[in-house]
Amino acid sequence: MSTFSTPAGPAAPKKEVDVNAIPLYSWFLLLFLSLMWGSSYILIKKALGIFTPMQVGALRLSISGLAFLPYFLLKWRRVDWSKFRWLLLVGITGTGLPSILFPLAQTHISSSVSGILNSMTPLFTMLIGILAFKAPMIWAKAVGVLLGLLGAVLLILGGSEGEFGGNFGYGLFIVLATLCYATSTNTVAFKLKGISSLVISGVSFTIVGIPAIILALSLGIPEVIATHPEAWTGLGYITILALGSTVLASVLFFHLIQIMGPIPSSMVSYIVPIVALLWGFVDGEFIGLIHFMGMAMIFIGVYLSRRR
Secondary structure (H helix, E strand, O other): OOOOOOOOOOOOOOOOOOHHHOOHHHHHHHHHHHHHHHOHHHHHHHHOOOOOHHHHHHHHHHHHHHHHHHHHHHHHHHOOHHHHHHHHHHHHHHHHHHHHHHHHHOOOOOHHHHHHHHHHHHHHHHHHHHHHHOOOOOHHHHHHHHHHHHHHHHHHHHOOOOOOOOOHHHHHHHHHHHHHHHHHHHHHHHHOOOOOHHHHHHHHHHHHHHHHHHHHHHOOHHHHHHHOOOHHHHHHHHHHHHHHHHHHHHHHHHHHHHHHOOHHHHHHHHHHHHHHHHHHHHOOOOOOHHHHHHHHHHHHHHHHHOOO
8 A cells, every 4th residue: 555654544643752762673674664665666567577557456456455354354343334435445545546556657657766756645645634634734845745746747757768758647647646645644544543554454455355356357367377478477476566565564564653653654755765766777777867856856845745
């Protein structure tokens, strides 16, 4: 789900934490979490060599939903089902649509650019909070959003080869995905208060994951697995994406929030795009000055948007 605010929950709770008192292993877990989330885009890229974007999305949702199903069955009686419409909205915007939008975008956008653009999620989280949920407005935050948007436009126009006039429409798929993440985050923060983040994750993943299994079967995935010589390799990429970068990352993030307070949600905003950029470099993607300029503008925008 959401890569920076939370996979299926609100931004980190605003409590004061003594940085010096944080256990050393927590910092290693934070780095591991960032590596998992930052690796999502290269995994999607590799899977697209075997499966279509819709198949990648359906498989990711199916595997994630099945992984969360035991937890859902254990906790479903404790769920406040009067808030089903909000849980459904979180499922659709927090995991359903983005799982399809990112593969669609990455048919024409490099994995490194995808990772950088996704760092806009905190900016849209703040913007939607102001527009839809009447969160307080601070001018520094508004400037941060504007700067981040300009950085995104620069990245999209620069394309994957550093030449202006890139695949703007496909870049907008990623922008739409970050808007979905931001909608999910604000929905949890304002409409699902008092419900455990892990319960929300379990319910929302299951809500979209079970129908995704039917979608996966209707898209001819069994035939691809039976006939494509590299199908099992592609399925391995998607399994790592679903179980590692989605399910395990969700659980790990919530654990770190309890120990480190707001630090994880702040730091991953900067670490994850760098990991995605490094993976792109290793895989031979073009990375030029324009990418660093766009990333810097988004980073500054995120920093300004987090100021109080």
